Amino acid sequence: MKPKIISAVLGSVAAALTLAGVVAVTGPGASPASATTVAAVTAAGHGGAVRQARAAAPAYTAPKRLLRYGLSGSDVKALQQRLAALKYYPGAADGKFRAYTLEAVWAFQEVQGLTVDGVVGPVTARALQHPSAYPARHASGGRMRVEVNLRTRVLVVYRAGAVALISHISAGGGYVYDHGARAITPTGHFRTTVYMPGWITVPLGTMYNSVLFIGTSYAIHGELTYGPNGGDVPLEPVSHGCVRIPYDIAQFFHTLVKTPGTPVYIY
Numbered sequence: 223m224k225p226k227i228i229s230a231v232l233g234s235v236a237a238a239l240t241l242a243g244v245v246a247v248t249g250p251g252a253s254p255a256s257a258t259t260v261a262a263v264t265a266a267g268h269g270g271a272v273r274q275a276r277a278a279a280p281a282y283t284a285p286k287r288l289l290r291y292g293l294s295g296s297d298v299k300a301l302q303q304r305l306a307a308l309k310y311y312p313g314a315a316d317g318k319f320r321a322y323t324l325e326a327v328w329a330f331q332e333v334q335g336l337t338v339d340g341v342v343g344p345v346t347a348r349a350l351q352h353p354s355a356y357p358a359r360h361a362s363g364g365r366m367r368v369e370v371n372l373r374t375r376v377l378v379v380y381r382a383g384a385v386a387l388i389s390h391i392s393a394g395g396g397y398v399y400d401h402g403a404r405a406i407t408p409t410g411h412f413r414t415t416v417y418m419p420g421w422i423t424v425p426l427g428t429m430y431n432s433v434l435f436i437g438t439s440y441a442i443h444g445e446l447t448y449g450p451n452g453g454d455v456p457l458e459p460v461s462h463g464c465v466r467i468p469y470d471i472a473q474f475f476h477t478l479v480k481t482p483g484t485p486v487y488i489y
Contacts, residue, residue, distance in 0.1 A: 281351075282347075282350050282351050283300065284344070284347035284348070284350075284351065285297040285300070285301070285342065285347060288341055288342065288343050289301055289319060289341070289342035290319065290340065290341045290342070291319055291320070291323075291324050291450040292319060293319045294317050294318045294319065295317055296317060298317045298318065298319045299315050299316065299317035301319075301323070301327075301342060301350075302314075302315040302316070302317070302323055305323070305326045305330060305350075308330070308350075309385045309388050310326040310329050310388050310389075311326055311387060311388075311389060311468070311470070312325075312326035312327075313326075313470055321447045321448050321449060321450075321452060321453060321468070322468060322470050324340045324450070324452065325389070325390045325447060325452060325455065325468045326390070327340050327341075327342060327346070328340055328452075329376050329388050329389055329390040330346070330349070330350070330353075330388075331346060331349075332374045332375050332376050332390065333356050333374065333376055333388060334346075334353065338457060340450075340457075355385070356378050356385060359371075359487065359489060360485075360487045363411075363485050363487055364380075364484070365380065365381070365382055366380060366381055366382070366479065366480060366485075367379075367380050367484060367485040367486070367487065368380075368442070368479060368484060368485070368486045368487070369487045370391065370393070370442075370465055370486065370487065370488040370489070371489060372393050372407060372409070372488065372489065373489075375391055375392070375393070375459070376389065377389045377390075377391045377442065377465060377467060379475075379478045381478060386478055387471070387475070387478060389467050389468065390452075390457075390467075390468070391455070391465050391466060391467055392445075392452075392454075392455045392456055392457075392459055392460050392461055392466040393407040393459045393461055393463075393465050393466070394406045394407035394459055394462065394463040394464075395458070395459045395460045395461060396459070403462075405461065405462045405463055407440075407459075407463050407464070407488060408436065408440065408463070408488065409488045409489050410487075410488060411485065411486075411487055412435040412436060412485075412486040412487075413435065413482060413483055413484060413485055413486060414433050414434070414435055414480070414482055414484040415434045415435060415436075415437075415481070415482050416433075416434050416438075416481060417431075417432070417433050417434075417476045417481045418431075418432045418434065418441075419431055419476075424438055424441075425439050426439050426440070426461075426462040426464055427461075427462050427464075429441060429443035429444070429445070429464060429466075430444035430445065430469065430472055431443060431444050431472040431473065431475070432464075433475065433476050435486045439464075440463060440464055441464050441465070442464070442465040442467060442475065443464055443465070443466065443467070443472060444466070444468065444470075444471065444472020444473070445466045445467075445468075445469060446469050447468040447470065454466065455467065455468050465488070
């Protein structure tokens, strides 16, 4: 781990958005603007605004330029607020298009069936104005549950039957490692078994804030997230078999689910 990367990541964590009324925004990084977003996201989470129908969120004005990694401005902040209202996690609404905003745009484009390039152009902007909700595959699988779609490359957390979080993931890469083992994420119906905080080492590698669902090997866990390619949570599936989520989301993901016992559906 590089100290500069960790410092930047932890700075973003201080201004994290509240999701489903669980994660609080505290400290010097919390601004009035982020507090407004927090209130909107929390209200939507408790009100169950996002279910099987079209997603509901405040109006969004399309930007007048292409928005991409590295840019900053009020239009980037508006994008971050829109994504947060739709239950994606772009990091702090600070007007800076960095790795967490990139991961959120990827997830949005994946769910909408768009070209996944992390750039908010006219097509993605129109989808942000008129988004479709994620089509749950296991709507009767529990009011609290996690669905992981390996094809779409997203993870969706449901609380009280409503979407609480949608995140981009990087799952098993399909390559061969360690004397013939293949990097495959198992599919099926599982349940969370244990939460292991911090960095740990298991047979499949090193992982952060891990919520395990098979023994002590397979987990939903964080990895360092940085740069224009997502760092260790890139667009492509690259893990040994676990479900990788952005580092910032791993800071609070374990608070959104009950461990043990939350159903995890991987397909």
